[in-house]
Amino acid sequence: xxxxxxxYGLYADDDDLMNGVKAFNDKGIAINxxxxxxxxxxxxxxxGLKKTRISDAxxxxxLYGVTIGATLTWYVMNHDWPQNIGGKPAFxxxxxxxxFVVPMFELMVFCAAHMMSLTFLVRNKMYPGAPAQNPDPRxxxxxxxxxxxxxxxxxxxQLLIETGVExxxxxxx
Numbered sequence: 001x002x003x004x005x006x007x008y009g010l011y012a013d014d015d016d017l018m019n020g021v022k023a024f025n026d027k028g029i030a031i032n033x034x035x036x037x038x039x040x041x042x043x044x045x046x047x048g049l050k051k052t053r054i055s056d057a058x059x060x061x062x063l064y065g066v067t068i069g070a071t072l073t074w075y076v077m078n079h080d081w082p083q084n085i086g087g088k089p090a091f092x093x094x095x096x097x098x099x100f101v102v103p104m105f106e107l108m109v110f111c112a113a114h115m116m117s118l119t120f121l122v123r124n125k126m127y128p129g130a131p132a133q134n135p136d137p138r139x140x141x142x143x144x145x146x147x148x149x150x151x152x153x154x155x156x157x158q159l160l161i162e163t164g165v166e167x168x169x170x171x172x173x
Contacts, residue, residue: 009160010167017144020163035139065111069104
């Protein structure tokens, strides 16, 4: 029989939460997860989280959008329906490319924004129909929560109380 428990500490203020994270880091007690209603400045560094790679994905998605824009403008203006506009024939795409900067930019932004949003939702398992991962719905409104998976429940509870926790909940793992 395992004695591992899940301990939740609910805070009312983000400053108290940050003080609690620092206190647990100083004691060497691992924090499993932190739930907040809004981004808390410095929390990622305090938890020791690695830098996200979403910016790398955004660059690739933007590159994809520019490629689609360039291919689309070449196909329409030079291959599918070439036109002689104002005595300036469209023999090649490179000479007419400055006219296509705006649609290529718009496709770049469109692809990057939409595909980053989809990547974020899928990566974090927040897609439509996914089960809720939040243990307390109050953390989506105005409360902050730390989650611990531990066998030493009493020391975690004591340190939570010392750091100004509002409510403590203990559940079986």
